[in-house]
Amino acid sequence: MGQRTFTIIKPDSVGGNHIGEILTMIEKAGFRIIALKMTYLSRSDAEKFYYVHKGRPFFRNLYLFMTSGPIVAAVLEKEGAQDAVAEFRELIGKTNPELAAEGTIRKKFAASKTRNAIHASDSDENAAWEAAFFFPDKEIIDTKYELPLPEDEIDSD
Ligand code: ATP
Numbered sequence: 001m002g003q004r005t006f007t008i009i010k011p012d013s014v015g016g017n018h019i020g021e022i023l024t025m026i027e028k029a030g031f032r033i034i035a036l037k038m039t040y041l042s043r044s045d046a047e048k049f050y051y052v053h054k055g056r057p058f059f060r061n062l063y064l065f066m067t068s069g070p071i072v073a074a075v076l077e078k079e080g081a082q083d084a085v086a087e088f089r090e091l092i093g094k095t096n097p098e099l100a101a102e103g104t105i106r107k108k109f110a111a112s113k114t115r116n117a118i119h120a121s122d123s124d125e126n127a128a129w130e131a132a133f134f135f136p137d138k139e140i141i142d143t144k145y146e147l148p149l150p151e152d153e154i155d156s157d
């Protein structure tokens with residue numbers, strides 16, 4: 001299993017001014033944000049993104065909700081993770097917020113099965129496909145930072 005996954009902070013969370021708090025929970029759980037953008041889904045984007053659910057009774061609510069306001073898409077990496085996709089799904093909690101565990105993002109921010117705050121990929125394969133749906137390769141970035149010179153050389157004047 002891999003060390004990457006993909007997430008969307010959904011329109012309810014963006015509109016509710018919770019982007020920062022959700023990203024903080026993600027970082028505190030040990031994930032690095034290696035790609036990030038605020039954008040909108042068109043109806044055709046939303047239908048493509050959630051094509052596996054086409055025909056399900058909730059599909060109309062799903063695309064209406066996902067196109068109702070801006071979203072924040074991100075690619076996440078957890079170094080040393082056995083299975084970043086599964087670990088991140090633990091952090092977001094169950095689809096139905098009434099069933100989401102204490103301490104999860106959905107427990108804290110989701111209002112209903114539709115307005116459930118955040119999306120997470122459900123397999124390594126889907127994580128790669130979903131990341132590529134939003135980000136070209138060059139926008140997925142190794143964010144670890146090292147000073148280009150030793151500190152005493154950088155600070156000397
Ligand atoms: P997401 O894919 O958004 O991360 P999920 O993986 O927990 O959520 P899925 O089964 O993939 O859940 O369903 C995708 C989305 O469709 C859910 O987030 C939810 O908003 C909506 N959905 C799924 N099942 C239902 C349902 N029974 N009633 C209403 N909405 C539903």
Ligand code: MG
Pocket residue numbers: 120121122
């Ligand atoms: Mg899903």
